[in-house]
Amino acid sequence: MSDVAHANAAQGGSEPTEPWNDVREETNAATFGMWLFLGTELLFFGGLFLAYTVTWVTHPKGFVEAARKTDIWFGTVNTVVLFTSALMMAMAVRGAETGSRSLAWRALASTAALGAIFLIIEGFEFSKNVDQNLVPGPAFPINEQGAEIFFSLYWIMTVLHAIHLIIGVILVARFALLMRSAPLDIPDLPAYGLYWQFVTTIWIVFYPLLYLIGRAP
């Protein structure tokens, strides 16, 4: 450990882990690593966007007819919830940076809570869709070609997003607990902030694709 790192730890800051010389270096590395990971995540979700584009172009009629069946209220309210959680996450990272422990842990706890609220609302949405048989299979109500593919994509996209969010809620809740006593300059925190914001940006693309299509008169 370098002299800088000793001084930082002595003042109640984090100690860097090997091989980093100081916390700042470790934070930068974690941020860089997270962006690399998010690049692979973008390609992962990008495959779904691509499948969506191809099916939409090849079966426009059934696609739009199916898309009208999604509930815009659930989608819109959840978008607002997610935007608010993104605000809380940004405040948590900056709060920790400016040395405000109370802001940091409260904002993190709010982020996790809002993530959980999103999942609960989405649960109601899923149950409504299942009640209306909007699941590809023999009971599917729309007979147009491409309609079932839309709902296949709907389920894959929303469930994969929900899994990402569940992981996020667990990680952020853990950080909220840590933040009540641990040093404020936890090197991984900005990186997990990036993960949370990424999950929000994926939802920003999902929202028009799943909830806004085919609403115009």
Add this chain to the structure above:
Amino acid sequence: MSNGGSPNIRALWLRNGAVWLALLLLLALSVGLAYSPLGGLNLAANLSIAAIMIGVVMFYFMELRRDSPLVRLTALGGVLWLLIMFWLTLNDYFTRLS
């Protein structure tokens, strides 16, 4: 050490709150445009707004405006690979459609 009431924190709330408000206004605009008769351009309009929202989140909430050129390049790199994937696949599908 500053706490919840310091001017520093207040400025943070004001700035990030303004970003949040901008996102909500863009969302409202998006919904409004989705229900407007735009003659088939609705999805294009909505995706354009989505692109602006993503830009806002990346620039302000993900702090790309403060990051080093290396990190910005990495973020752009992901988009580049995505474009290559779309470009190659759609080249194939769209030339075989008719």
